[in-house]
Amino acid sequence: MVTQSGKPAPDTTRRSERSRRAIYDAALALVAEVGYPRTTIEGIAARAGVGKQTIYRWWGSKADVLLEAFLDLSHQASREAGEDFVIPDTGDLATDIKAVLRATVDQLTDPRFEAPSRALAAEGVVNEEVGRRFMTQLMEPSLQLYVDRLRAAQRAGQVRPEIDPRIALEFFISPLAQRWLQYTGPISYEYTDTLVDYALYGLAPR
Amino acid sequence: MVTQSGKPAPDTTRRSERSRRAIYDAALALVAEVGYPRTTIEGIAARAGVGKQTIYRWWGSKADVLLEAFLDLSHQASREAGEDFVIPDTGDLATDIKAVLRATVDQLTDPRFEAPSRALAAEGVVNEEVGRRFMTQLMEPSLQLYVDRLRAAQRAGQVRPEIDPRIALEFFISPLAQRWLQYTGPISYEYTDTLVDYALYGLAPR
């Protein structure tokens, strides 16, 4: 998807896999250690034992590198975790969503994920392009799972049919996201459970 | 609450009001024009016709400057707007909250506010200290208004008494905030109205 710039596009087949990995590792490590603003391209290159040009050849910006590194990390994690990234369907919507949200709470407080995802979220707030990629590449797949589960619940008569699942899911996701992003309140299992109870009360038919 | 640093702490009584104003104006203008990352302390100083040291004397960072500038802007706006910053109480909770959310939508898309508040929100995501100040100084007062209005609704029997207003308000605020911050969806009056309908359905007694 390289748009035609002035430069002759680099030859992907000759790309050094070893360098790419080293760059991902260095980027994630640095963001975790010193924070995003003090993570520099030079620092990543030095830590990865790589020339700066190798970074500039393949990525357009620090955010780009981190986004890919984080995507890679997420894919690895998915592969390791197996089933965990789907929403269960026990028949009881409340139980199922509570379980998923508890897993989300765990992930949001996992130090391995926290620094880079905060960094990317922040960059995305201010840089629309990064924001949209963060959204489509990282969040969207998860959101779709909620949509699917809510549709199933509608078919089962547990959620009113006129409800738009795409909006309903925000009642579970957004309050948690905001507390995490903006320090508007503490995050806990108790909190997410309450969220689900309040929200489902409104979504269920009378 | 000035913590004892190494420096002798400047004399506030001698501070130049004219410089402060010029710095606020320059900071807000630059963020609007070139974006937060390309807004520099040197740029602010130059535009304000002020020495860099005058900025460093009174603020600790670019984020600090912008936070105060934005607070100042908000206070000005409040003063101009008068009554607009309270939640009306017509007796109909849905109507009242819809009105406030529509005003919020307007503000979030007002170019005068958008750039600086995005910048601050982003900084706050990554810098906890800024995040907490953004929260307590800018958002908290507004949130309290929601709490008050929801309490009144509880007394009027329109909201179930066991609901925690502090959590309930997030159903109105957070989805909108997330769409705005993370480009997770479009923002419109229709959307916020739907939000209120879905949420109140769950909050109201059966």
Add this chain to the structure above:
Amino acid sequence: MVTQSGKPAPDTTRRSERSRRAIYDAALALVAEVGYPRTTIEGIAARAGVGKQTIYRWWGSKADVLLEAFLDLSHQASREAGEDFVIPDTGDLATDIKAVLRATVDQLTDPRFEAPSRALAAEGVVNEEVGRRFMTQLMEPSLQLYVDRLRAAQRAGQVRPEIDPRIALEFFISPLAQRWLQYTGPISYEYTDTLVDYALYGLAPR
């Protein structure tokens, strides 16, 4: 000797003697401790417990301050030393001049004098005005003593009458000065004695 500038000349009668002394002391101490380039007006003021403006009111530059401070120091030294600052006339010109040059060697290596006089000499090299004041106020009186002593020697028939004493004295003074200023060679009693022997051999009648 304040030339008419735009400013109303300050009132000398109200000048604080205590401040002047403190400034001299601070200036000399700082030059000795950290060297001339790292001696600053602010540093002098702080060390002297004096406002910066007090320095700017009475002196035009750092060099000015130091020049006066050093003059003051020299006058003090003269007063303490009494007779030492005249050239003796024992009748033997060589002996007399050797004695004076040995005293000069001592002074040039006295750490109390070395730092400020090097500083002033250096400033004078590059700043003609300072150079001329250094010359007329500090060196000239001493040079005149040489002229007087050489004239006496001419009257006594120990120096050829056609010799210009003003030039002759440079054979004693300049080589020593250059070695000191420019590190062109070591300084010792033996060296100055040799200088006198070589030079007088040429100045004396055959």
Add this chain to the structure above:
Amino acid sequence: MVTQSGKPAPDTTRRSERSRRAIYDAALALVAEVGYPRTTIEGIAARAGVGKQTIYRWWGSKADVLLEAFLDLSHQASREAGEDFVIPDTGDLATDIKAVLRATVDQLTDPRFEAPSRALAAEGVVNEEVGRRFMTQLMEPSLQLYVDRLRAAQRAGQVRPEIDPRIALEFFISPLAQRWLQYTGPISYEYTDTLVDYALYGLAPR
């Protein structure tokens, strides 16, 4: 002779010759135009169209830059001038030295040389390291020429054999240097001729 500093020592083979030249030119031009103290590293960099870091990478200080620039200028001048930088030997010592000193007078008053050499001399007075480099790299070669010529004169019986040429040459050089450096008197052909006459009278055998 690179001492082990903390920095990794730049790669000399990759050094930009074009930048070095531009820096020399800018430094000499600025010193001539605005004087040494108002010549800044930033100014040199800007005028040379060079990044500041390029200066800091290769030189340790403003004095360092100027010293090398001046050395380079001198070498250029030597190359252009050819024979002019040796002391002639016509058999008549007085004539030969007078000629050289007249050339020196010319150089000391050549505006191309005056500003930078004053600046370096001044810096050398106050900064021993610079002083010694100024001495060894710029003055020493010329001084050696005097030593050689005086030795030849001793062999020819024109100078007493017990005279140390290294001290004798100071009678020609130092008075002139001091007048130039410290404004202790005017500089002219007549003056240097007199110097030679007075001095040789003492150096010659009876």
Add this chain to the structure above:
DNA sequence: CATTAAGCGAGACGGTACGTCCTGTCTTAAC
């Protein structure tokens, strides 16, 4: 099977901004 062209590590380069220090002017309150 050499040739050649790309990616690579390294790092010098022209720049911009940083945060600190100092300049010389100006203002305030104390004496």
Add this chain to the structure above:
DNA sequence: GTTAAGACAGGACGTACCGTCTCGCTTAATG
């Protein structure tokens, strides 16, 4: 009216990174 104190506009310092560039080197793939 001088003084101590210190805020101010300005500007240079020396450092850290930016993104571009050029250098030899390794490493496929091709002629």
